[in-house]
Amino acid sequence: MARCGCSGGLCNCSVQAGENVTLSGSGSAANPYVISADVPCSTVRACLSGGSGITFNTATGVIAAHLSGQAGNNVSIGPDGGLLVPTAGGQVLTGCGLSGNGSASSPVKANTQAWPYACNVDTFGGVVACDSQGRLRSEPRGKISFTSYFDDRTYNDIAVPAAQNTVIDSFSVNITNPDTCRPAQVYTEREVDVYLVLPAGAGAGTGHGSDEMFYTRNTGTGSIVGAHAQATKFIPEGLTLAPGATAPITLSATAGRGSGGAYYYQVHFILRALIVSL
Known part of the structure; x- marks a missing residue:
């Protein structure tokens, strides 16, 4: 380092450690300066924040997926720590009026029958409606x-x-x-x-x-x-x-x-x- 008057294996440059920096060595060829930096977690956390689908704990520094608590959400954390959406295939149990298990080859559907009358179903077929309690209802009785x-x-x-x-x-x-x-x-x-x-x-x-x-x-x-x-x-x-x-x-x-x-x-x-x- 010519500007510092280094010769004979010595360096006359003055090196001083700053904030979060450590300095060791004398600057000689046998004992060179070693500069080490250590950035604390508290400093890094201030630069991070959560967003849609992400949670960030500023106290612990843990970043994780944010799972919605809305009813019907099937996303969960699996045994291996990853996100898990259970497949419906083979897990859906159907009752009266429904068939299928939810798989691609057997989708859940209404268990209908053939129209047994001579008239046209599009013209004379009745209706099935959903009531305010979410229950299926047929047409009113005569x-x-x-x-x-x-x-x-x-x-x-x-x-x-x-x-x-x-x-x-x-x-x-x-x-x-x-x-x-x-x-x-x-x-x-x-x-x-x-x-x-x-x-x-x-x-x-x-x-x-x-x-x-x-x-x-x-x-x-x-x-x-x-x-x-x-x-x-x-x-x-x-x-x-x-x-x-x-x-x-x-x-x-x-x-x-x-x-x-x-x-x-x-x-x-x-x-x-x-x-x-x-």
């Missing part, structure tokens, strides 16, 4: 309900009108679809019973709607009291009720062709409703 309504009315003697099928009174009820899921078809069975008094020679007809269903004429010499016929009709209403909806149905009693002083004094109404939702 419902059939039956209700009956009755009304008996008494009048001061009223002459039977001459015009055929004249409405003499009406009975209305509200029909409600009990199914809150599906629309319903309504079918009714209707009965009207009009009680007549027919003096000798008198005649009268009764019915409901536009249909005269009973007619009689007294050909005797005395009065007929309580002449009546219980006329019944079954009617597909052509009425579709929306889920949970209510609609009125009216049953009208008619009378006509009254003659010879015929009169009525009582009407019995019977309305039975069959409500079908499928």
Whole structure:
């Protein structure tokens, strides 16, 4: 080292150890300077930090994988200290409605069957839905309900009108679809019973709607009291009720062709409703 005046195996350069540096030797050829540096862990840790997927402990200096605690995460630390994602193949147990073990050759799937009907599955197939608890649900079950309504009315003697099928009174009820899921078809069975008094020679007809269903004429010499016929009709209403909806149905009693002083004094109404939702 010429600038330091080194000669004769000696060096006159002044060498001083700095922070975290150690110095040994005299600088001679036989005993050269040896400079050693020692960087402490605390100094290195200040330069490191964790990131996505990594944890870093500044106190211990340990760097490790950060495993998410979110439900369904299968990543773990294996026996050899490495990251482990268990393979699903052969480890999935299936129950009713599912098949397969999760392997590539046997994936988990719905255990379906062939469509056994002549109609098209795309058009007529039902649905399977998931409820708020994560359970599979089929379509709602169909419902059939039956209700009956009755009304008996008494009048001061009223002459039977001459015009055929004249409405003499009406009975209305509200029909409600009990199914809150599906629309319903309504079918009714209707009965009207009009009680007549027919003096000798008198005649009268009764019915409901536009249909005269009973007619009689007294050909005797005395009065007929309580002449009546219980006329019944079954009617597909052509009425579709929306889920949970209510609609009125009216049953009208008619009378006509009254003659010879015929009169009525009582009407019995019977309305039975069959409500079908499928």
